[in-house]
Amino acid sequence: MAKSLEQLVYDFFRGLPAYTTDMEDAVKAIIENFDQPLIKKKGAILTELAPPNKDFWFLCDGFLKEIYKNPFMNEDALFNFIPPASIFVNEDSLFYNKRPQHYYKAYTDVTIASLSNEKFQELKNKYPAIIKLYLSGTAEIQKNRRSRLLMLRMSNTQDKIDWVRDQRGDLYKIMDRVTLAQYIGVSRASLYRAFDKKGKSQF
Amino acid sequence: MSYDKDYDIIHEGLSQHVQLETSGDQEALRSLAKRFSVRTFKEGDSLWDLSTNSGQLHFILSGAFAEYLMDGRVSHLLRFYSKNGFAYSEDLILYSARPASYATCLVEARVASIPAGALAEYLMNEELGGKLLTSLIELSMTEYRNTTYEMLQTNGINRIHAAIQQFPDVLDLIPRKELADYLGISRASLFRSLKQIANG
Numbered sequence: 001m002a003k004s005l006e007q008l009v010y011d012f013f014r015g016l017p018a019y020t021t022d023m024e025d026a027v028k029a030i031i032e033n034f035d036q037p038l039i040k041k042k043g044a045i046l047t048e049l050a051p052p053n054k055d056f057w058f059l060c061d062g063f064l065k066e067i068y069k070n071p072f073m074n075e076d077a078l079f080n081f082i083p084p085a086s087i088f089v090n091e092d093s094l095f096y097n098k099r100p101q102h103y104y105k106a107y108t109d110v111t112i113a114s115l116s117n118e119k120f121q122e123l124k125n126k127y128p129a130i131i132k133l134y135l136s137g138t139a140e141i142q143k144n145r146r147s148r149l150l151m152l153r154m155s156n157t158q159d160k161i162d163w164v165r166d167q168r169g170d171l172y173k174i175m176d177r178v179t180l181a182q183y184i185g186v187s188r189a190s191l192y193r194a195f196d197k198k199g200k201s202q203f
Numbered sequence: 204m205s206y207d208k209d210y211d212i213i214h215e216g217l218s219q220h221v222q223l224e225t226s227g228d229q230e231a232l233r234s235l236a237k238r239f240s241v242r243t244f245k246e247g248d249s250l251w252d253l254s255t256n257s258g259q260l261h262f263i264l265s266g267a268f269a270e271y272l273m274d275g276r277v278s279h280l281l282r283f284y285s286k287n288g289f290a291y292s293e294d295l296i297l298y299s300a301r302p303a304s305y306a307t308c309l310v311e312a313r314v315a316s317i318p319a320g321a322l323a324e325y326l327m328n329e330e331l332g333g334k335l336l337t338s339l340i341e342l343s344m345t346e347y348r349n350t351t352y353e354m355l356q357t358n359g360i361n362r363i364h365a366a367i368q369q370f371p372d373v374l375d376l377i378p379r380k381e382l383a384d385y386l387g388i389s390r391a392s393l394f395r396s397l398k399q400i401a402n403g
Contacts (some may be wrong), residue, residue: 007227055211068352068353070352070356071368072356072361072365073356073361077355078355079348079351079355091344091345091348093343095344095345096345114313131333131337134337135336135337135340136345138337138340138341139293139297139298139340142293142340142342142344142347143344145344145347145348145351146272146281146293146347148351149281149347149350149351149354150272150274150279150281152351152354152355153279153280153354153384153385153387154387155387155388155389182355185354185355185356185357186357187357187358193286
């Protein structure tokens, strides 16, 4: 049976390095203040995150593509691929009060829920532990970015594919080849050549 | 350059990342700026290394540094730090862990630094400290995001354009070998791409 929003959010916070049992009240308060989950169909753009939304969103189920306008290719391109049980936000709006340069598109059917920024600020004042959870959650995203950047700097396409398969098996199993090529920063032709050379398929 | 002018620059750098609400905030930030000490680095000098056990927050007044991340025994160029930017080991400052990266001076530099202990005292005891810590993490996340844009470009020319967009003086400051490593392309490919860019 699928886990409830409460259980998923609770597991998320308990998994953060900064989590300690005395933060339980703060986590419960966060869970209670989440809005009801929404379901979006595969291919839908999440218009709920249109500017100037500064809320915190939780992906309960399904996979999301984070897309940005690539100024050098004149087309929108994949920036990140987000698995279930992740928090996602409009970084430009939240950090810098700027119009967001990214948007989110459902790669599969997805279930999402939000914690409004206003509620977050209220809870932060009431439960100081929330700032530690926020910093810890942000630091985890930062570590993932650093790790992915190392993969992107690899000069060999096969090494990049191997990295995704070994380090992000959860994403590798579900991405189609076009998405995989974008995720590792190579052309589709390079990706296909790499698979052909090894004589192996993706799955 | 006078030290007073340095502190003004550090104060300005800090104030770009912390939301100041009162004149008291201004004063608190100015007193933090004065706790930085300035030193000069020559090419090849280390800003921090793998055995450093006490972190510092650095503000680059001039020059440039490269940060390398260890992956097993191999080091990869992770990012550059240049004028008017902050540099610090995330492992030391944010995670109280041994550094997984090291930073080396590429171009003679002047750097203002504050030890992690003094910074931690400020972060814990001053009202602005929490905001500064949050800002430093968000700043770092944004830098990774910007650098990721470069690496998502599938050809060398676009990667160079994206790097220039992030660091306008990257071609003047960064030696070509380091730039090729940073962009994940061969030196031959870098030279070909630069030639194509020069020829319009």
